[in-house]
Amino acid sequence: MDDALKNKIEDLEFFVGRQNKIAVAFSGGVDSTFLLFVAKKVLGRDNIMAITGNSFTVPLREIEFCKKKATEWDIKHLVVKTQEYLDESYIKNGYQRCYFCKISLFKMIRSYVPDEYGIAVGTNADDAARSQDRPGMMAEKEFDVMAPLKETLFFKNDIRAASKYFELDTWDKPQMACLASRIPFGSIVTEEKIRMVSMAEDVLREKGFIDVRVRHYGKLAKIEVPAKSVGDILNCGFLSELIKKIKEIGFKSVALDLEGMNHSGLNL
DSSP: OOOOHHHHHHHHHHHHHHHOOEEEEOOHHHHHHHHHHHHHHHOOOGGGGEEEOOOTTSOHHHHHHHHHHHHHOOHHHHHHEOOOOOHHHHHTOOHHHHHHHHHHHHHHHHHSOOOTTTEEOOOOOOHTTTGOTTTTTHHHHTTTTHHHHHTTTTTTTHHHHHHHHOOTTTTTTOOOOOOOGOOOOTSSOOHHHHHHHHHHHHHHHHHTTOSOOOOOOTTEEEEOOOOOGGHHHSSOOOHHHHHHHHHHOSSSSEEETTTTTOOOOOOO
């Protein structure tokens, strides 16, 4: 480990150590898993808890991962049903959708978490640099939610490197934006659309394409994989089978983005 990363870890541990008790919004992604690990390392299991929002926009496999990890680390863990779908502003899927989603999430977390716990999220320094594309960060400020990784200048590469050093199995886990991000802005969010997207991504995952997103454009499913994997799909030998299975989900046509995945998480 280089000195720069070592110093960041020390800063992060100092930041977390100043808190009495922390409830980590735990999605099972690279960032929140690393933050939860550090919180337990610094504060101990009795002073932390993990809370996971169970939304129809979150794949079941991610919920199960969170349960498994919390059990493995012997951490108090709550999985609670979110209610963002009751907010018409969220369903309309405008550019501020993430803001309304986070407002719902933090209200829910605060209702379950004792007052002596501060709420912490895995927002990192990369997110802060793209704050204009991250309306959910406004909700963090409104609810006085901590973002220790952002405050100690942890970028995504730092988090992956530190996670690898501490032998966390999430160090190379693909980014996982919520499934609502697969629906273009202005097109309403429905459980049926989310179901179709989730099933289509599962079809590709079963064939070994782990880092994958399927965008929902009405009757068109647009597949996105990293640029280096585009050729793997085109030459996989079972492309026609993939297309057939995705059409069986309810799509009429299937396209592949030749430029590769847009990792911003935006609904483009």
